[in-house]
Amino acid sequence: MRTEICERFGIEFPLLAFSHCRDVVAAVTNAGGMGVLGAVAYTPDRLEEELRWIDDHVDGRPYGVDVLVPGKIDESAERAGRGEGGLDTMLAAVPKEHWAFLAGLFAKYDVPPPDLDRARRGDSRGGTQVTKEGATELIDVSLSHPIRLIASALGTPPPLMVDKAKAAGIPVAALVGTAEHARRQVAAGVDLIVAQGGEAGGHTGEISTMVLVPEIVDTVAPIPVLAAGGIATGRQMAAALALGASGVWCGSVWLTTEEAETSPTVKAKMLAATSRDTVRSRSRTGKPARQLRSAWTDEWDDPASPGPLGMPLQMIVAHGAMAQIEKIAESGNPGARALANYFVGQCVGLMNTVKPARQVVYDMMRDFAEALDRLNTISGE
Amino acid sequence: MRTEICERFGIEFPLLAFSHCRDVVAAVTNAGGMGVLGAVAYTPDRLEEELRWIDDHVDGRPYGVDVLVPGKIDESAERAGRGEGGLDTMLAAVPKEHWAFLAGLFAKYDVPPPDLDRARRGDSRGGTQVTKEGATELIDVSLSHPIRLIASALGTPPPLMVDKAKAAGIPVAALVGTAEHARRQVAAGVDLIVAQGGEAGGHTGEISTMVLVPEIVDTVAPIPVLAAGGIATGRQMAAALALGASGVWCGSVWLTTEEAETSPTVKAKMLAATSRDTVRSRSRTGKPARQLRSAWTDEWDDPASPGPLGMPLQMIVAHGAMAQIEKIAESGNPGARALANYFVGQCVGLMNTVKPARQVVYDMMRDFAEALDRLNTISGE
Numbered sequence: 001m002r003t004e005i006c007e008r009f010g011i012e013f014p015l016l017a018f019s020h021c022r023d024v025v026a027a028v029t030n031a032g033g034m035g036v037l038g039a040v041a042y043t044p045d046r047l048e049e050e051l052r053w054i055d056d057h058v059d060g061r062p063y064g065v066d067v068l069v070p071g072k073i074d075e076s077a078e079r080a081g082r083g084e085g086g087l088d089t090m091l092a093a094v095p096k097e098h099w100a101f102l103a104g105l106f107a108k109y110d111v112p113p114p115d116l117d118r119a120r121r122g123d124s125r126g127g128t129q130v131t132k133e134g135a136t137e138l139i140d141v142s143l144s145h146p147i148r149l150i151a152s153a154l155g156t157p158p159p160l161m162v163d164k165a166k167a168a169g170i171p172v173a174a175l176v177g178t179a180e181h182a183r184r185q186v187a188a189g190v191d192l193i194v195a196q197g198g199e200a201g202g203h204t205g206e207i208s209t210m211v212l213v214p215e216i217v218d219t220v221a222p223i224p225v226l227a228a229g230g231i232a233t234g235r236q237m238a239a240a241l242a243l244g245a246s247g248v249w250c251g252s253v254w255l256t257t258e259e260a261e262t263s264p265t266v267k268a269k270m271l272a273a274t275s276r277d278t279v280r281s282r283s284r285t286g287k288p289a290r291q292l293r294s295a296w297t298d299e300w301d302d303p304a305s306p307g308p309l310g311m312p313l314q315m316i317v318a319h320g321a322m323a324q325i326e327k328i329a330e331s332g333n334p335g336a337r338a339l340a341n342y343f344v345g346q347c348v349g350l351m352n353t354v355k356p357a358r359q360v361v362y363d364m365m366r367d368f369a370e371a372l373d374r375l376n377t378i379s380g381e
Numbered sequence: 382m383r384t385e386i387c388e389r390f391g392i393e394f395p396l397l398a399f400s401h402c403r404d405v406v407a408a409v410t411n412a413g414g415m416g417v418l419g420a421v422a423y424t425p426d427r428l429e430e431e432l433r434w435i436d437d438h439v440d441g442r443p444y445g446v447d448v449l450v451p452g453k454i455d456e457s458a459e460r461a462g463r464g465e466g467g468l469d470t471m472l473a474a475v476p477k478e479h480w481a482f483l484a485g486l487f488a489k490y491d492v493p494p495p496d497l498d499r500a501r502r503g504d505s506r507g508g509t510q511v512t513k514e515g516a517t518e519l520i521d522v523s524l525s526h527p528i529r530l531i532a533s534a535l536g537t538p539p540p541l542m543v544d545k546a547k548a549a550g551i552p553v554a555a556l557v558g559t560a561e562h563a564r565r566q567v568a569a570g571v572d573l574i575v576a577q578g579g580e581a582g583g584h585t586g587e588i589s590t591m592v593l594v595p596e597i598v599d600t601v602a603p604i605p606v607l608a609a610g611g612i613a614t615g616r617q618m619a620a621a622l623a624l625g626a627s628g629v630w631c632g633s634v635w636l637t638t639e640e641a642e643t644s645p646t647v648k649a650k651m652l653a654a655t656s657r658d659t660v661r662s663r664s665r666t667g668k669p670a671r672q673l674r675s676a677w678t679d680e681w682d683d684p685a686s687p688g689p690l691g692m693p694l695q696m697i698v699a700h701g702a703m704a705q706i707e708k709i710a711e712s713g714n715p716g717a718r719a720l721a722n723y724f725v726g727q728c729v730g731l732m733n734t735v736k737p738a739r740q741v742v743y744d745m746m747r748d749f750a751e752a753l754d755r756l757n758t759i760s761g762e
Contacts, residue, residue, distance in 0.1 A: 199591060207580070211726075215656055230592040235624055239591065242617075242755070276587075350595065
């Protein structure tokens with residue numbers, strides 16, 4: 001296929017796959033698309049290890065890295081990020097009420113609690129990597145590998161990221177949910193815009209892909225635009241390209257692949273979920289993020305709860321808790337199963353079978369071609 | 382073009398235009414699409430007049446009528462609809478608190494209030510037409526004209542509507558926001574499903590067009606599906622057809638046409654609005670409906686307000702108030718201008734110039750063809 005994205009990255013099919021799982025990244029790259037590793041959950045050492053593994057498995061084919069750099073973070077976290085107290089400062093900023101609510105949740109759902117004292121003492125990385133310092137380390141590790149793209153999943157990439165990437169000759173992509181943000185990103189030096197509709201999984205705005213993509217294509221032309229949000233099939237990819245996108249950026253669809261890191265409980269929930277079973281909630285990260293609706297989101301979004309904190313404080317609160325819930329859910333604990341969830345878009349309703357990631361790419365290619373044939377038949381060409 | 386919709390209705394371009402304005406309905410029908418008159422705001426006599434006018438202006442070309450028949454209405458309204466007290470029963474069911482809040486709003490925004498006593502005495506039709514009896518009268522008037530489609534904008538059409546339409550040989554369409562509702566509509570005898578994404582104006586769900594359309598196409602096949610929600614351009618129409626739709630159903634895009642009934646204040650707001658300037662609010666009808674965000678929606682959706690009532694009681698509260706606000710806004714009253722709004726989808730961000738409705742159709746045809754050319758160039762065909 002011939003789009004600016006295919007030419008720029010030397011790929012056959014303009015499909016970028018966002019995943020936290022190195023196997024998915026490599027599989028999509030090897031199948032003719034381009035994998036992008038979500039780095040936010042990793043320590044710099046672990047990221048180094050993951051990227052080395054990918055380098056060993058893609059035979060020089062292109063892949064990218066996504067680092068979450070929030071434009072605006074909680075003030076106390078900001079201070080911590082500047083070295084004024086570090087993790088301790090952040091931990092101290094979490095109100096007692098929130099730890100108590102969390103403890104109450106574990107009791108209510110009859111799930112053995114994680115070591116909350118340990119969490120309070122800071123034996124958890126949750127939250128620290130979305131400070132400026134944390135993100136900078138991840139950027140440095142990424143740029144020491146032959147990556148072909150670096151992306152910022154949240155907010156305008158800081159000048160430091162753009163400068164480092166430009167010096168290394170690596171294009172910078174940014175995810176945006178409004179035309180206004182897209183303008184700001186282009187002004188900040190971004191080379192590629194990912195227009196992400198509100199139906200997307202993870203951090204997301206409220207404008208739908210159908211409206212957002214043409215709006216952003218017109219706003220940032222001639223900067224190429226990838227469409228994201230709700231896309232899990234080839235016909236949706238054809239739709240995105242009809243809207244003016246040069247390619248698509250898919251995240252959710254990999255979560256039910258064979259390779260995915262998704263836990264068995266959450267994978268089963270996703271396979272069973274319909275498009276109605278997601279919610280935009282601040283309960284995991286402190287910023288609105290679409291995810292499976294579960295007892296976890298219901299409890300935090302209930303008016304009786306103390307309400308989620310901002311980012312990254314809510315990440316600190318949620319990090320160890322979600323890890324514990326996921327672990328206990330695998331033993332069959334019903335409360336933990338009720339609470340378990342993960343980020344996913346509305347296209348979860350279209351994700352009904354487990355397939356290898358490679359097969360997802362091939363199916364999208366075939367479905368894309370069929371959609372195009374159908375369109376040509378309709379228009380009599 | 383060749384889609385089931387084109388063949389079924391004998392139209393050139395599978396674009397259905399929902400409008401409360403007879404001029405738009407006739408213009409779209411005459412330009413090669415098919416207009417559908419939204420009948421909910423009309424009395425039976427007025428509807429008769431409008432349809433006679435359309436008959437005189439479309440020279441036998443196809444058009445349809447849309448009647449809003451809610452599946453579930455407020456109990457006291459239901460009683461009223463069954464003749465148990467009529468409008469009086471409904472009026473009595475509106476709490477004093479809501480009339481007081483409304484009076485307070487007019488005072489706060491320095492807008493001369495409508496005659497609320499008159500409204501309370503029932504000199505308003507607001508709300509009564511969405512009872513079963515009200516809708517039945519509109520259906521009877523519609524079927525006495527050479528309409529080619531009758532649509533139900535909200536909820537499953539009652540057996541009475543389906544039976545009357547079938548007896549008259551008129552296909553029934555229904556708007557749905559979830560696959561589950563689509564299944565129910567098909568079981569109720571509907572011939573054509575309008576899959577309406579959450580970005581749409583008016584009563585709408587939360588699943589986006591990009592996800593909903595392929596889901597519903599797969600669910601109801603071989604029943605044809607029209608895509609609705611966010612669509613205002615030909616490239617979006619191409620996207621909808623790529624998703625598997627047989628055509629599109631557009632409502633918002635006509636509101637800024639030359640012919641539109643939209644008041645000058647609201648039209649100016651729509652032309653200036655971006656895709657971020659809408660909100661799903663219960664403040665006009667009692668059910669979640671996407672509309673321009675304004676002081677009206679902000680005030681009703683504020684936790685300090687008594688909160689919107691259900692349908693149709695909130696329609697009774699809002700009906701005379703909105704008419705007064707619209708009227709006073711035209712005299713330049715700043716409070717009334719701040720309050721004024723109307724139903725519109727997120728595609729309002731793409732509606733930036735006033736054009737004749739005919740021109741909107743022609744522009745969509747051209748834009749559709751260009752999108753298809755672009756897709757074929759991309760795929761190397």
